[in-house]
Amino acid sequence: MKRFFVFSALAVVLTISHQSLGQGGRGGPPEAPGLEVAHQRLLQLFELAGVVYTDADENTGRLVVGVLDRDIEPSVRGMINGLGVPQQSIDVIETEAIVPVATLNEYVRPVQGGLQIRFGGYVCSVSYPALRGGVLGFVTAAHCSTTQGAVDGTLYYQPANQIPSELVAQETVDPAFFKNANGCPRGRKCRYSDANFSELRSPGSVALGQIARTSGPNNNNFNVVGQFNIVGEANGTVGQPANKVGRTTAWTRGNISNVCANTGVSGTNIVLLCQSFVQSSGSVIVAGGDSGSPVFGNPDANNNVTLLGTLWGSGNSGRTIVYSPISAVKSEIGGGLVTR
């Protein structure tokens, strides 16, 4: 099912009457059965576009009709006249739309950092929307493509179904590994980042500078309640808190423990130069499918954040994140990559 966000917030109460609805008439204390009977009669109001909800308020003994726009109040009251419910017992209030809350793993547009994407038979996470050479797209982990270190045209779907309506992007940049240069150890192949860039295949469906925000760090909540706004980029310093949002462990937080460590990827001949580490003393902060997650500093009161990089690795315990710093991602992907 497609899900959408709520952006408006308005609740103006239009009190029409101070009288209550009693079972036997006006004025007396409300009696729940009569109130509910009257409430059931209001179901017909949903035939009107813009009616959001109806409610029987047992505390006040009044009926409430929530509408998207107060302009439809005359239509509401006109229909009420035919329902046998006293006008004086009804409050019509303006309210926001009631919509399902999307999770990181569901259909969300525009695409933002932290959301689930699928390629082939796997899922990963969007790192962040980006503009490269004037072309919109997003960054994710390079190993979240068919071939790491080569442009293979991997198609990305959000969130999961490999159908045209969920196709969002296609890999167009994934720099090759290098050997015997830049300090790459002998017998190894190296890069400075595990990141690629994919061009949008669904025009206008990414939100540059935005990362999906859930309700809090390390609380295992996947509901998207808003966005983080990328307002800057930095290397990060050991000891600073760092956050990530990803499809498997959602919003998690730890502290930076190493900056610019040359990192051997266990079980491979890959060395990623100058990578940074985040450590948690308690919670699991990363798991399979979080690859590509954006890593960023603590948000301020307005949910503005400084982007630090792209998550690609972890330790065995799930308490260590390894990420490619944003400076390395931008340098390798090139094209004057813009993240905000």
Add this chain to the structure above:
Amino acid sequence: MTRAGCLRVSIAAAFLASALRESPAGVTVAAASVASMGGAAPFARQGGMQTYDDLLLRVERQAPGFGGMFVGADGRLVVFLLDPATLTKARTAIEAVFGAGQIPQAGIRAIPGRYTVSQLKAWTDRLNALLELPGVTLVDLDDARNCVTVGVDDREVLPRVEAALTASGVPREAIVLQITGGITPVGRQ
């Protein structure tokens, strides 16, 4: 435990929870490892990729004696200096290279360092060849500990790594050897 001489500091973020181990004494140095270390070229920066370590070197050029920095538990930026009395100069250099935002609102303080960034960088470049050995997970100019940190995925790797460290000529007390476990790409579910 760390070797004597490599500064330990109290930071919440570092790998303090990880066990630091020393190798058993009397390790036989593997000829192949010695050859590898002896042939290691310095970590030469090419292609215009400016790393965090390069920025640290720029700070040291403006503030001699600078040995690294980290954010302490009190929120202040802690700066390693051979002479802590030069903190004002170091602050100016840090702000010039990293920007004024690098200094937290909580402030800045100095602690005595033993090595400069340029020393640590040279040793890090030399020890980078350790990544040729299976099981070595990281080599880091660890400016939060004023050391070079070498990570391995398992204790079994330690004898070979210790032998290579001996052959490297890098002061052993400047190296923290640490068991990190394996570092792997996060699985694609």
